Amino acid sequence: MSKTFYITTPIYYPSGNPHIGHCYTTVACDSIARYKRMQGYDVMFLTGTDEHGQKIEEKAKEKGVTPKEYVDEIVATFKKLWSYMNISYDRYIRTTDDYHVESVQKIFKDLYDRGYIYKGKYTGKYCTPCESFWTESQLDENGCCPECHRPVIEASEEAYFFKMSPFADRIEKLLLETDYLRPKYRAQELVNNFIKPGLEDLCVSRTSFTWGVPVSFDEKHVVYVWIDALSNYITALGYDNSAYSDYGKYWPADVHMVAKDIMRFHAIIWPAMLMALEQPLPKHLAVHGWITFLNKQGEAQKMSKSLGNVVDPFMLGERYGVDTIRYHILREMALGADSAFSNEIMINRINSDLANGFGNLVSRTVAMADKYFGGTLPADREEGEIDKSLIDVVLAAREKVDLCIDETRLKNALEEIFVVVDRANKYIDETEPWKLGKNEADKPRLAAVLYNLLEAIRVISTLLSPFMPATMPKVWEQIGASEADVTYEAAGKFGVLPKDVTVHKGAILFPRIDIDKEIEELNAIIEKNMADAKSHLSDSEKGEEFAPAELAAEIGIEGFAKADLRVALVKECEKVKKSKKLLCLQLDDGFGGRQVVSGIAEWYKPEDLIGRKIIIVANLKPAKLCGVESQGMILAADTPDGGAAVVFPDQSLPCGSKIR
Numbered sequence: 001m002s003k004t005f006y007i008t009t010p011i012y013y014p015s016g017n018p019h020i021g022h023c024y025t026t027v028a029c030d031s032i033a034r035y036k037r038m039q040g041y042d043v044m045f046l047t048g049t050d051e052h053g054q055k056i057e058e059k060a061k062e063k064g065v066t067p068k069e070y071v072d073e074i075v076a077t078f079k080k081l082w083s084y085m086n087i088s089y090d091r092y093i094r095t096t097d098d099y100h101v102e103s104v105q106k107i108f109k110d111l112y113d114r115g116y117i118y119k120g121k122y123t124g125k126y127c128t129p130c131e132s133f134w135t136e137s138q139l140d141e142n143g144c145c146p147e148c149h150r151p152v153i154e155a156s157e158e159a160y161f162f163k164m165s166p167f168a169d170r171i172e173k174l175l176l177e178t179d180y181l182r183p184k185y186r187a188q189e190l191v192n193n194f195i196k197p198g199l200e201d202l203c204v205s206r207t208s209f210t211w212g213v214p215v216s217f218d219e220k221h222v223v224y225v226w227i228d229a230l231s232n233y234i235t236a237l238g239y240d241n242s243a244y245s246d247y248g249k250y251w252p253a254d255v256h257m258v259a260k261d262i263m264r265f266h267a268i269i270w271p272a273m274l275m276a277l278e279q280p281l282p283k284h285l286a287v288h289g290w291i292t293f294l295n296k297q298g299e300a301q302k303m304s305k306s307l308g309n310v311v312d313p314f315m316l317g318e319r320y321g322v323d324t325i326r327y328h329i330l331r332e333m334a335l336g337a338d339s340a341f342s343n344e345i346m347i348n349r350i351n352s353d354l355a356n357g358f359g360n361l362v363s364r365t366v367a368m369a370d371k372y373f374g375g376t377l378p379a380d381r382e383e384g385e386i387d388k389s390l391i392d393v394v395l396a397a398r399e400k401v402d403l404c405i406d407e408t409r410l411k412n413a414l415e416e417i418f419v420v421v422d423r424a425n426k427y428i429d430e431t432e433p434w435k436l437g438k439n440e441a442d443k444p445r446l447a448a449v450l451y452n453l454l455e456a457i458r459v460i461s462t463l464l465s466p467f468m469p470a471t472m473p474k475v476w477e478q479i480g481a482s483e484a485d486v487t488y489e490a491a492g493k494f495g496v497l498p499k500d501v502t503v504h505k506g507a508i509l510f511p512r513i514d515i516d517k518e519i520e521e522l523n524a525i526i527e528k529n530m531a532d533a534k535s536h537l538s539d540s541e542k543g544e545e546f547a548p549a550e551l552a553a554e555i556g557i558e559g560f561a562k563a564d565l566r567v568a569l570v571k572e573c574e575k576v577k578k579s580k581k582l583l584c585l586q587l588d589d590g591f592g593g594r595q596v597v598s599g600i601a602e603w604y605k606p607e608d609l610i611g612r613k614i615i616i617v618a619n620l621k622p623a624k625l626c627g628v629e630s631q632g633m634i635l636a637a638d639t640p641d642g643g644a645a646v647v648f649p650d651q652s653l654p655c656g657s658k659i660r
C-alpha cells in the first residue's frame with residue numbers, strides 16, 4: 001500500500017474576485033502536492049469555498065439575487081483561476097454541498113450530546129436597525145454601530161456555546177511542545193494571548209440571519225461559520241456522511257496551510273473541536289504571512305478591493321506566464337513572514353533567476369550542443385577534475401529539497417534548486433566550452449562538459465517541475481529527456497541521460513523583460529485600478545475592506561518619551577521645485593521657527609495648510625529631501641485609499657505646546 005499525504009488550503013470566502021494573495025496558499029499547496037505525488041505518495045489535495053454567513057447573505061441581497069446564486073457565480077471564477085494557475089486539487093468542497101451540511105449538523109449534535117456544546121445567553125452591544133451584535137472593540141470611535149453609526153444597546157440573545165476550557169492544557173502542549181505549528185515562534189504569542197488569560201467559551205450559533213447550516217435540533221439557530229468552515233477538512237473525506245469514504249485513509253491531515261490572520265482558528269478552535277470529537281489531530285499547521293502591496297511611498301499595505309491595490313493573477317499570467325508567477329510568489333515569501341509585492345521586485349526576480357539564471361543555462365547548453373555536435377553528443381568523452389564539484393552539488397539537491405518540502409519551506413526549496421543553477425552557470429564560466437569548441441582535439445572534453453550540464457538541467461528541471469509544471473516539459477523536450485529520465489528516483493542520480501543524447505533547440509523559456517517599459521505599463525494599470533476602486537465601492541464596502549497597518553512592536557513609555565511632539569503653525573508653504581511630492585513649510589514652533597519638508601504635495605495644496613496648526617516631531621535629526629533641509633516632520637495618518645491626512649490639533653493651542 002502506498003503512503004498517503006493529505007494537504008489542504010483554507011476554504012475561501014466567495015466575496016469578491018480572487019487575487020494574487022489568495023493564489024499564494026493554493027500555489028504553495030499545489031507545489032507540495034505535486035512534489036509528494038512525484039515521490040510516490042497517494043495524495044489528497046483539498047481546496048474549496050466557505051459560502052455561508054451574514055456577509056454573503058447581505059451582498060446577495062444588495063445584488064438582488066439569492067445567496068446561492070451569488071456564490072455560484074464567484075465560485076466559478078475561483079475554479080477558473082485554479083485551472084488557469086494549473087492547480088491540481090483532488091477535491092473541491094463547497095460548504096453549501098449537501099453532504100457537508102449534513103455532516104456539520106451531525107458534528108454539532110455530537111458535540112452537544114457529549115456536553116461540549118450548551119445553550120446559554122449571548123450578551124453584547126446590539127444595533128437594532130442592523131439586527132447585529134458587536135463586541136466592544138468593533139464599535140466605532142463614538143461607541144456606535146460600525147455599520148450604520150447609530151447608538152447600540154446592551155442586549156442578550158439565546159445562543160449555543162462551545163466549552164473550550166477542558167482542552168486548554170492539551171492545546172498549550174500541542175503548541176509549545178510539538179511541531180504542530182510552523183513557524184514555531186508564533187506558538188508563544190497564541191498561548192499568551194488566548195490560553196493564559198483562560199480559554200473562553202465560544203459562541204457557536206446565530207439567530208440574526210439564516211444563510212448557514214441550521215442547528216438540526218433547534219432550527220432558528222444557524223451554526224457559526226467557523227465551526228461550519230473548519231469541519232470541511234474532515235467532511236470532504238466522508239466524516240459523518242456517505243458521499244466519500246476516505247476518512248480512514250487520509251486523516252489526520254499532514255498539512256493545513258493558512259495565512260496568519262486565520263491562524264488562531266486553526267491553532268486553537270480546530271484542535272479543540274477534534275479533541276472534543278475524540279479524533280486525531282492534524283500533523284502540521286503551516287502559517288504564512290500576507291502578500292502585501294508596496295505602494296508608491298514604499299509602504300506595505302494589505303491588498304484590498306477598496307484600495308484598488310489587488311493584483312490580478314490573470315493579468316500577470318497573461319503578461320509573464322503562469323509558471324513565472326507561481327515561481328515568483330513562492331520564491332519571495334518565507335514561511336511566517338509577509339512578502340511585499342511590487343512590480344519592480346517581480347520583474348527583477350524574473351529577469352535574474354529565470355531569464356538570466358535558469359533560462360540562459362538551458363539555452364546556452366542546448367545551443368552549444370547543437371552548434372558543435374549537430375544536436376547529438378558523441379559517446380567519446382573526457383572527464384575533467386572540476387566535474388566532481390558540479391556533480392556533488394547536483395546530487396545533493398534532491399535531499400535538501402525533500403527536507404524543505406517536508407518542513408513547508410518552499411522559498412528555501414527553490415533557493416536550494418537555484419544553488420544548482422548557479423553552480424552550473426559557474427561551471428560554464430570555468431570550463432569555457434566556447435573555447436573547447438574551436439579545437440577538434442578538445443571535442444571529447446566539450447562533450448563531457450555539455451553532458452554534465454544537460455544532467456544538471458535534468459535534475460534541476462525535475463525538482464522544479466512541481467513548482468512550474470507547464471514549463472518543465474518544454475525543458476525536457478529541449479534536453480532530450482524521456483519520461484523515465486525525469487522521475488523522482490532519477491533526480492537522485494547522475495548520468496541518466498543516454499550518452500548520445502540528442503537535444504532540440506526550442507523557443508526561449510523566459511524572455512528577458514524590459515524593466516522600464518513594463519513598470520510604466522504596470523503602474524498605469526494599478527493607477528487605473530485604484531481610481532476605479534474609489535468610484536465603484538459603496539461606503540459599507542470601503543469600511544469593510546479597510547485593514548489598518550500592522551501594530552509596531554511594543555515599546556515602554558520611555559521609548560515614546562524620546563519623541564518630542566509639538567504644536568506648530570504653518571506660516572508659509574510652497575512646493576519644492578523638481579519634486580511632485582514635497583512641500584516646504586515655514587513653521588512657528590514656539591522656539592523661533594523652523595523649516596520642515598513633507599511628502600504630502602499629492603494631497604495638500606500650500607493654501608490648504610497656511611494659517612493652520614499642525615503637529616511636528618520636533619527633535620528629529622535634520623535631513624535633506626531633494627536638497628532642501630527639513631528640521632523635523634509633520635504628523636499625518638494613512639488614509640484607506642493610500643494617501644495621507646495631516647493631523648490638525650485643537651487650533652487654540654499655543655505654538656510649542658508639548659504633546660504627550
Ligand code: MSP
Nearest residue numbers: 010011012013021022050229230258259290291303
Ligand atoms: N473562509 C475563511 C477560511 C476558512 S478555513 C476553514 C477565510 N477566507 S478568505 O477568503 O478570507 O481567506 C482565505 C485565505 O487567503 C486566508 O488564509 C487569508 O489570509 C488568505 N489571504 C487573503 N489575502 C491574502 C494575501 N494578500 N496574502 C496571502 N494570503 C492572503 O479566511
